[in-house]
Amino acid sequence: MAVTGARGSGKSVYIGVLIYALEQYLRRSGRTIQPYSTGTKAVYEQRYEAPLFRENRVMEGTPTLLSGGAYQRDPMIWRISDAQTSTFLVVRDAAGEDIETSTGDLPQLSYFGRADLVVFLFDSLRLPSMIQILAGLIPAVDDQRLGSSSAEVLPTVLQQLSGGDADLALAFSKFDAFHELPKADTEHYARVMGNPSAHFNRDETMLRPAGPGQVADAQRWFRNDAAFLDQEIRSLFRLIHEESVTLQADQAAQNKQIRGVGHFAVSAVGETPQHSARLTTRGISPFRVLDPILWGMYRRGISI
Template sequence: MPRRLTCPYCYETFTAREIRFRCNSRLSRTQKRCARVRDQVLDDRMGRRPAHELGPDFAGDGRKPTAVCQTCDGETTYRICPVCHSLLPVQFGMVENRLIAMVGAKASGKTVYMTVLLHEMMNQVGADFGAFLMGSDDNTMRRYSSDYQDRLYRDRQMFLGTRTAATNDNRVEPLVFRFGLRRRHLFGDRPQHTVLSFFDTAGEDFSSRESVELNTRYLANADGIVLLLDPLQMPGARDSALPGTALPGTEGLDAPVNVLGRVTNMLLAPQAGRARPGIPGLPGKSPQKVDTPVAVVFSKLDAFWHLLDPGSPLRAHPPGGGRFAVEDSLSGHEEVRQLLKDWDGVPIDQILENTYARYRYFGVSALGHSPTPDARVAPTGIQPYRVADPLLWLLSEFGSVPKTGRG
């Protein structure tokens, strides 16, 4: 059976052969030109506003990098997803394509975390790893800078709640990036590319039935999951937070253990068109365990640093050095597990241990300080702690970044 690929924009799966093409509507060598038209599929699926006109789409052999348009005889290099008609990244299907889903309760800090994570990957962490991260399409670059980065880094403001997929006509438009790493190969320095797709969901999407189907597809077809859990939403932790911390409202809050429960149900649900089985039936592995690696990330740790031992790995920056530091990550993992006991979070640990073949705990702070009461970045600025660790762990699990020490 041919390998199924997953679209980084809609997370639907298809074979390479099924990839369609879009005519570039330039004057062809036979002096013909296809008129630009509205693409109804793209408009419906992605809700691009303002809808612009594009070359017509046509079927071809999607395993090839180019195809000839039968109408104008022009050759095109634009390969598009057969389901949503989004332009696929260059070399899609030929380079690694990794989809990372990010989920978490309302107000757990997903939008802030994603913004700071991407910023760090493009700057300090990128430099440290000899890596680069760049938007894979114009829309991602525009949205990341105007909707995310500018608001937090330039205007120093927090985000309003992210719109739910259900109120957004069931559209989620992920941000798609290309991650590259210069890595030594036997045959010299060859850059390695990985396509990364992040989608920022609204917390409500995990507490309502409406968008479960959509989210199930995103989760089931993801290669890695970042599950963001907010200790300030855990009754056992909230009371011990640093005085002055901006606390999430308690109205309609969803306890982290319930969020994990819902995500687990989505991952265990049988699914048509699943790209890779999340539940391996391989001998020796428990058939009930989810195989997708899950980074279980506790956000807003700045509210709890005062309770930690000064030597705690959760208070230090990771060692760096261009490799994912395995020992350091494992000590952080154990430290979080200890904290869960104080936070009445043992059921979280039990669900993970019993249902997930690969999970790791992380404790991060995207901002480094609580925002001010008027929802602005603290005067000290944004001082992130360990935000890149979860992504680097996932990338190291995929084999896309090297690790140190024992695996």
């Protein structure tokens, strides 16, 4: 899987929390996840685990591939195992600058087209309308360190996906900000986001059926949940007047650039950092971070 998006969309934080959450999820069914190489172990511990879980600080941006410190040049490889089988998870992080400055098909980004799953994180906090609505409810966004918007970056990502074999998970990142909308002075958004029965308002990942004898139940549960969530997130894109994003993804699927597209909502941390030095005040509380990868595996006939 490749994780991509514009600068500041939370790609590295998402990867760091994803591996942690996946370990908790797999434990329920007697599976383990372990780094497959010493390089993977070192990179994850130093670049992801240390700042997120030990130092509680905002992670540094992913270096560009042309820089000397581009640790993401080599993928992280993880082994998911039970008593009988093993599945290998290969994760690639992409610097937002590399995506924004690319023109045409770039050899260093060719792994996008060979991936089984590409997770694109759409940062709604880069939208002026959302920033205005959420003013006073979440800390102000520092626009100085950010580049292109997510909507501007997506066409570049789709251009790299010419092989048609990758599934695209189009996910709202930092979705905890959306959960603040019922407090905003706008009835339009508050009514939608205040619906307690909406799938984007609850995370029941750890309540899903687990274990060898519950595979069929787990697949049925996940299929129904993913279908509802997909339609809800599509509606949210229309609500914030960004329906062109879903149209581009759907057209890519119709043109056989990608294998399929699913829509998701994720929050790796669970709250917007209050200032640049400290990541969270309540502890990391991931929301639906596993949905994209579970969907990607489901699409490949892999049940975990």
